[in-house]
Amino acid sequence: MSSKVIDRDATIHDDAPRLKGKGTPLRERVFHLSLWISLAVAVVFLASLLAYVLSEGWSRLDPRLWMNFPDYIDPTQGGAQSAIMGTVWVIGFTAVYCLPTGILTAIYLEEYADPDKWWNRAIEINIQNLAAVPSIVYGILGLGIISRGLGFGQTVLTASLTLSLLVLPVVIISSREAIRAVPQSIRQASLALGATQWQTIWRQVLPAAVPGMATGSILALSRAIGEAAPLLLLGGLTFITFNPSGVQSQFTVLPIQIFNWISQSRAEFVSLASAAIVILLAILLAMNSVAIWLRNRYSRTW
Numbered sequence: 001m002s003s004k005v006i007d008r009d010a011t012i013h014d015d016a017p018r019l020k021g022k023g024t025p026l027r028e029r030v031f032h033l034s035l036w037i038s039l040a041v042a043v044v045f046l047a048s049l050l051a052y053v054l055s056e057g058w059s060r061l062d063p064r065l066w067m068n069f070p071d072y073i074d075p076t077q078g079g080a081q082s083a084i085m086g087t088v089w090v091i092g093f094t095a096v097y098c099l100p101t102g103i104l105t106a107i108y109l110e111e112y113a114d115p116d117k118w119w120n121r122a123i124e125i126n127i128q129n130l131a132a133v134p135s136i137v138y139g140i141l142g143l144g145i146i147s148r149g150l151g152f153g154q155t156v157l158t159a160s161l162t163l164s165l166l167v168l169p170v171v172i173i174s175s176r177e178a179i180r181a182v183p184q185s186i187r188q189a190s191l192a193l194g195a196t197q198w199q200t201i202w203r204q205v206l207p208a209a210v211p212g213m214a215t216g217s218i219l220a221l222s223r224a225i226g227e228a229a230p231l232l233l234l235g236g237l238t239f240i241t242f243n244p245s246g247v248q249s250q251f252t253v254l255p256i257q258i259f260n261w262i263s264q265s266r267a268e269f270v271s272l273a274s275a276a277i278v279i280l281l282a283i284l285l286a287m288n289s290v291a292i293w294l295r296n297r298y299s300r301t302w
Helices: 002-015 026-060 063-067 081-112 118-130 135-149 156-180 184-192 197-225 229-233 254-262 267-298
Strands: none
Touching (some): 063 081, 063 267, 081 118, 081 156, 081 197, 081 254, 081 267, 118 156, 135 156, 135 229, 156 197, 156 229, 197 267, 229 254, 254 267
């Protein structure tokens, strides 16, 4: 008898916060509705910005934009070829510098490092802290050490190294998560069959972790491609009528060129800047699409 009474009371108390005729508590439904409202507000604002940019820059989305160099005398004939090529050069060398370093660091921390050693713990703490440092701080670091201290000057090499430092923590953290997601049973089975630790990492762990590592790396480079603050400190020029020819060349990139055009008073520059924003968004969407495709194509379910 007492058991039935307890069960009846528990049922009453459990159903008390629920709405009549509904199976979901009121607070959960309110929270769910607030999430949908927040998502709707974000999507509306994003769609409004995209519509504004497209409407302003539609008249300049033609071959002149990527075939011509900037022209401040006749902006109707000006383009962003030097900025587009500068972006390709800077991001290309950023990938060359940061991806091998970040992936090898992740392999060491996950597969070889002893977590009980103080220096390994110090490395992990510093990587986590560096991931939250504002980009302008990396610009100051690049200006003081790489540009002036090492004497590299205002070049593609300086910009690439600075952006590599900026996105390196993201590459390391995402690569570690991808490696950590590989089950330990895969490693144990490989070692039990006589493979060495390096053979196990190279032939079993890395192939399984490639989708996550590639996705994280592409997203990190997507962040770097939109940075303007550190490159402004490094002396990224706003008016260049030539394409970079090497790592020692002067440069400009799309964010800096857009910033300069927006600051001009003539209406033609607003259209030109809006068209350049569309190009930058197209590059970012293409990179993110590749990341999603890699994740869906090569991901495994353990």
